Amino acid sequence: MTTDESPYDVLVVGGSGVDTVVRVDSLPVPLVDSLGVEPVREWPGQTGGNVALGCRALGMDVKFLDFVGEDWVGTMLRERLAKGDVDFEPLISPAGTRRAVNLVDATGHRMSFYDGRDPADLRMPREFYLPHLRRARHVHLSISHFTRFLYDDIEELGLPVSTDLHDWDGLAEHQREFARRSDLVFLSAAGAGERIADVMRGILRDGRAQAVIATAGAGGAYLLARDGGSTPRHIPAVTPPGPVVDSNGAGDAFLCGFLYGRMRGLDFGACARLGASAGAYTCTAGGNLALIDAATLDSAQVSRSGS
Incomplete structure (x- = not known):
């Protein structure tokens, strides 16, 4: 855990909640x-919680700020973060803790029904978050609406910031500011489909991003860096070290592995390979129970290099 004087490797803001996971034989489910x-x-x-837990499992000093409800699911969330040694400082949301229902099929693929529930006028007080920004080496913003109002202070402090746009199609307005104002932009390739390369190029063209990373599940990932040409580079998928149980959280784990590499000064390609290993590892257990540690991740990379 961090002390009052030490910096945070990663300050995570927003995006926590509780998933209810329902396992089904296949997707879509029968209409019965x-x-x-x-x-x-x-x-x-x-x-947000998965990124905080994953970064902490990799040995990074993590601070997590978010709104949470005074409800039983909020209690579950606090307990899980405490068990994962995450320094979580919540504010109380009158709307309650965010929830989702995820249908997961036999291959680990999912369909999520997300209940974000934050009111549109929800804001994190500046006097609450600013002292934490000043101690951060890197900031990760989830795409909760209230987090967009931290960008001005992040930029004024000169902090690098990442975000995950999830299944953005390149058109929806909600994610556009996050895409434009972040240094590292992650997203799922599923949202844009065959247009994903154009969406990635647009993020670099219109914003400040130094790298855009699109994850594609078993298809690996794609990396487009500002200094790396106009064609996304394919990052091969990594074979999980066990049977695939649940793909929930794989993208979050990929992001954590990538940030772990950046904290060590590695180039974007090496970071993406670390992310691929971390993402594969987390698919071998339900929820966020399979969080890779630094020694295992480093060992996996040495094995891949040798092969």
Whole structure:
């Protein structure tokens, strides 16, 4: 854990919640009145919580700021973050803790029904977050609406910032500011489909990003850096070290592996390979139970280099 005097390697802001995971044989599910399933599980984390937990598992000093409800799912979230040794400082949301219901098929693919529930006028007080920004080496903003209002202070302090646009199609307005004002931009290739290369090029053209990374599940990932030409570079997928159980959180784990590499001064390609290993690892257990540590990740990279 950090002390009052030490800097944070990563300050994560926003995006926590609790996923209810329902396992089904295949997607889409049949249109029937009732369907028997395996035991339904609750997994606290969601994207912001998973990034905080994943970075902490890799040995980084992490601070996590977010809104959470005074409800039973909020209690689950606090307990999971505490168990993962994440320094979490929440504000109370009158709307309650964010939730999602995720249908996960036998291959680990998912369909998510997201309940963001934050009111449009929700804001994080500047006097609350600014002291933490001043201690951060890197900031990761989830795309919760209230986090966009931190960008001016982040830029004034000269801090590098990352974000995850998830399945952005390159058109929806909600993600556009995050894409334009972040140094590292992550997204899923699924949202834009065959247009993903154009979307990646547009992010570099219209904003400040130094690199754009599109994850594609079992298809690997794509990396486009400002100094690396106009064609996204393919990053091969890594074979998981065990059977695929759940792809929930794989993109978050990829991001954590990438940031781990950046903290060590590695180039974007090496960071993406670390991300691929971290993402594959997390698919071997439900929720965010399989979080790779630094020694395992480094060992995986040495094995891949040798092969």
